[in-house]
Amino acid sequence: MGSPPLFFKWSSKILPWLLFISITVFIAGLLWGLFYSPTDYKQGDVYRIIYIHVPSAILGQSIFMFMAICGFITMVWRVKISGMLLKSAAPIGASFTLIALLTGSIWGKPTWGTWWVWDARLTSTLILFFIYAAIIGLHSSIDNKTKADRAISILSLAGIAIIPIIKKSVDWWQTLHQPSTFSLTSAPSMTPDMYQPLLLCFLGFYLIFALLLTMNLRAEVVIREKNRSWVSKQFLNLER
Amino acid sequence: MNPIRKQRIYALIAIVVGSILAVYLVVSALSKNLNLFYSPTDLLNNDLSPETLIRAGGMVREGSIKRSDTSLSIEFVVTDFKNDLKIKYSGILPDLFSEKAGVVVQGYLEKEGTFRAIEVLAKHDENYMPPEVAKLMEQTE
Numbered sequence: 001m002g003s004p005p006l007f008f009k010w011s012s013k014i015l016p017w018l019l020f021i022s023i024t025v026f027i028a029g030l031l032w033g034l035f036y037s038p039t040d041y042k043q044g045d046v047y048r049i050i051y052i053h054v055p056s057a058i059l060g061q062s063i064f065m066f067m068a069i070c071g072f073i074t075m076v077w078r079v080k081i082s083g084m085l086l087k088s089a090a091p092i093g094a095s096f097t098l099i100a101l102l103t104g105s106i107w108g109k110p111t112w113g114t115w116w117v118w119d120a121r122l123t124s125t126l127i128l129f130f131i132y133a134a135i136i137g138l139h140s141s142i143d144n145k146t147k148a149d150r151a152i153s154i155l156s157l158a159g160i161a162i163i164p165i166i167k168k169s170v171d172w173w174q175t176l177h178q179p180s181t182f183s184l185t186s187a188p189s190m191t192p193d194m195y196q197p198l199l200l201c202f203l204g205f206y207l208i209f210a211l212l213l214t215m216n217l218r219a220e221v222v223i224r225e226k227n228r229s230w231v232s233k234q235f236l237n238l239e240r
Numbered sequence: 241m242n243p244i245r246k247q248r249i250y251a252l253i254a255i256v257v258g259s260i261l262a263v264y265l266v267v268s269a270l271s272k273n274l275n276l277f278y279s280p281t282d283l284l285n286n287d288l289s290p291e292t293l294i295r296a297g298g299m300v301r302e303g304s305i306k307r308s309d310t311s312l313s314i315e316f317v318v319t320d321f322k323n324d325l326k327i328k329y330s331g332i333l334p335d336l337f338s339e340k341a342g343v344v345v346q347g348y349l350e351k352e353g354t355f356r357a358i359e360v361l362a363k364h365d366e367n368y369m370p371p372e373v374a375k376l377m378e379q380t381e
Contacts, residue, residue: 041374042336043364050368076248113334113361117344119276157256161263174275174297176344181366190368 004221005230007081011214018214022207029200037197049107051198054181055205057100060128061163063093063209067135068160071153081217083149084224086156087139088216092209094132101125112176120169121177124162131159145224277344280318280325283355290350296325297344297363305339318343318355329357336362 033051040047070086073079104122105115116122135152142148170179181195182188188195225231267274277297278286288294296318304317313330327345337343342363347356369377 038370038372040368041371043368047368072252075252076245111334111336111362111364113337114359117276117361120274154255157252158259160256161260164260165263165267172274174277174279176276176361176363178364178366181368189366191370191373193370194368 004081004225005228005234008218008221008230008234011218015214015218018207018211022204022211025200026204026208029197029202029204033197033201037194038191040194043111046107046110049103051201053100053103053107054198055201056096056103057125058202059205059209060093060097060100060125061166062206063089063096064128064132064156064163065160067093067156071156074149074153075157080146081221083146083153084217084220085213086152087149088220089213090132090135090139090152092212092216094129094136096205096209097125097129097132101129114176117176119175119177120173121166121175124166124169128162128166131155131162135159279320280323281320283325283349284323286349288349290348292348293346294349295344295346296327296349296355297342298325300337300339300341300343302339318345326354327357327360328354329360331358331360333360334362336364 030051034048037048037051039045067086067089070082070089073082074086101122104125108117109115135155138155139148139152142151169175170177181190190198222231277295279298280296283296298318298320301317301319301324304315306315308314311330312332313328314333315326315328318325318327327347329345329347337360342365344361344363345355345357346359346361348358349355
């Protein structure tokens with residue numbers, strides 16, 4: 001399943017399904033959250049940006065952890081496809097982190113009274129974005145793609161230290177950003193009619209990530225293996 | 241397991257542990273400097289000059305807001321439930337500014353212990369609920 005031609009074959013089969021399911025759940029979650037959930041007693045309608053902001057922020061961090069695992073597999077077992085996975089996930093993670101930063105800024109202006117403040121949560125998230133940028137830049141600056149994969153594997157493993165900092169920043173220090181609404185140990189400090197659409201948004205965003213990752217990886221596989229016979233066979237068949 | 245792979249795993253664990261340790265050392269060296277603001281208790285015994293721009297924060301004490309009738313001037317008391325800090329401010333307040341809500345103010349601590357704010361930011365908490373639920377909770381309190 002991990003060899004490039006096999007991956008290309010089975011992903012061609014699941015891609016239309018993944019496209020349909022992910023876009024349906026993504027849109028359903030956003031519609032539910034943005035239009036059919038109740039308003040907040042304090043913030044009114046402005047809190048609805050939570051349905052984009054929080055899933056993007058969670059994805060930005062989850063994708064980084066996923067990349068570190070890919071990096072570990074790439075370095076220890078030299079699995080080719082896991083290096084490609086790592087490379088393909090980086091721009092998606094960077095985009096979700098950027099969306100989290102931008103929506104946070106848009107949310108901050110009407111509620112806090114400022115677009116940006118250098119508190120621990122905001123600053124550590126900005127650092128995460130810079131690490132993503134470094135990974136993307138490093139990979140494209142090395143011509144030998146196998147070596148490039150190994151370089152970003154190490155960078156994503158070393159960068160993993162930022163994740164607990166982001167997660168715990170609101171508990172360890174006094175910040176303008178509020179503490180987490182969700183935790184593993186206690187009930188969410190949100191009513192069910194508000195967090196149910198949020199959970200659907202989480203699922204929708206994760207599915208969109210799976211979709212984008214599959215599409216990116218397919219492109220990467222074809223670019224890397226363009227001189228192999230299975231690629232020419234594949235695309236000659238398509239033309240006919 | 242293949243000895244080369246074992247060696248690689250050790251090297252990778254060393255990288256991860258090393259980077260977490262490095263970040264931990266930086267963060268613990270900075271520790272309190274990573275706080276965005278001082279609490280009223282932090283400001284009680286300090287030797288800050290009145291020209292130093294700082295941030296203070298806490299809860300707006302209930303019944304402490306005094307607005308001026310003729311200007312945008314406002315006075316209120318910020319508390320961390322141990323000590324209080326009197327804030328003077330003139331300007332536009334964020335929508336979420338209210339009694340019993342968190343604020344972060346930026347400005348100067350004056351000699352007599354009052355704080356002259358040049359910017360007031362509202363903190364909001366992690367609780368979200370529809371207005372009806374909030375009303376119900378208030379009634380039961």
